[in-house]
Amino acid sequence: MEAPPDNDVLWARSLHFSHPDGSPGLTGVSLEVRQGEIFAVTGPRGSGKTTLLRCLSALVPVRSGEVWFNSAPVHTLGPMARERLRRDRFGWIDPAPVLVPELNVWENAALPLMLRGTGRRRAKVAALEWLERLDVGDKARTRPRDLQQAERQRVCIARSLASGPTILFADEPTAPLHRADRTQVLRMLTSAARSHGITVVLATADPDTAALADRTAALLDGRRVRTVHLPDAPETEGRAAWSLSV
Numbered sequence: 001m002e003a004p005p006d007n008d009v010l011w012a013r014s015l016h017f018s019h020p021d022g023s024p025g026l027t028g029v030s031l032e033v034r035q036g037e038i039f040a041v042t043g044p045r046g047s048g049k050t051t052l053l054r055c056l057s058a059l060v061p062v063r064s065g066e067v068w069f070n071s072a073p074v075h076t077l078g079p080m081a082r083e084r085l086r087r088d089r090f091g092w093i094d095p096a097p098v099l100v101p102e103l104n105v106w107e108n109a110a111l112p113l114m115l116r117g118t119g120r121r122r123a124k125v126a127a128l129e130w131l132e133r134l135d136v137g138d139k140a141r142t143r144p145r146d147l148q149q150a151e152r153q154r155v156c157i158a159r160s161l162a163s164g165p166t167i168l169f170a171d172e173p174t175a176p177l178h179r180a181d182r183t184q185v186l187r188m189l190t191s192a193a194r195s196h197g198i199t200v201v202l203a204t205a206d207p208d209t210a211a212l213a214d215r216t217a218a219l220l221d222g223r224r225v226r227t228v229h230l231p232d233a234p235e236t237e238g239r240a241a242w243s244l245s246v
């Protein structure tokens with residue numbers, strides 16, 4: 001087992017993954033993500049983007065293949081070590097906002113830092129800074145149930161950045177936002193990541209989102225393909241609207 005090159009923060013070789021019902025999720029996917037870049041995983045619905053992000057971020061173990069984070073062989077780690085890695089080094093944004101209903105907005109945004117042992121006061125300062133940048137600073141004392149869906153997602157994005165992850169995995173992060181908000185929030189996310197040296201691995205079926213990335217990897221049916229041509233209009237989404245070259 002040989003460690004990947006130094007400038008790759010994430011390195012995956014021949015990943016195979018099967019879903020619990022036995023259906024194939026990934027078939028022989030390899031990729032390299034460089035330190036500090038915005039890397040987009042693209043492909044139509046059901047192509048395996050979420051599954052790939054889950055494997056790369058150590059949320060689920062791969063059936064075979066290798067995933068390296070810097071010089072750590074993630075594919076050899078047990079459940080506890082994978083959980084620690086995710087808590088300490090990785091951030092995650094889901095397509096739908098998930099917040100703790102009993103906590104207010106700033107407490108939600110500060111939670112990953114506090115779970116890592118950061119004091120409440122410092123965690124609050126970091127959370128408030130990112131909430132301001134995401135234009136939800138005025139909601140800091142509000143409970144999630146009193147926010148609009150788009151505001152909840154902004155809180156989730158602030159939470160993911162406040163903890164200063166080495167890699168931020170973002171699965172369709174602007175899906176719940178209004179179309180007009182998407183570009184602004186995405187630009188904010190990518191420029192914040194760049195200015196803080198955070199590597200972003202982004203799953204998206206949206207060509208405008210993919211265009212913000214430094215590099216992309218295209219998936220189809222759980223395999224890497226050379227290119228997929230993303231549909232221009234949302235109503236054309238789906239397998240029929242895609243063309244590919246393998």
Ligand SMILES: Nc1ncnc2c1ncn2[C@@H]1O[C@H](COP(=O)(O)OP(=O)(O)OP(=O)(O)O)[C@@H](O)[C@H]1O
Binds near residue numbers: 025045047203
């Ligand atoms: N837990 C599961 N059990 C069985 N099949 C699953 C499971 N999760 C996902 N799949 C299937 O695996 C394939 C890939 O799903 P995945 O969510 O990774 O794709 P995706 O590209 O992220 O799609 P989307 O854009 O719709 O989220 C799909 O056909 C999906 O139905």
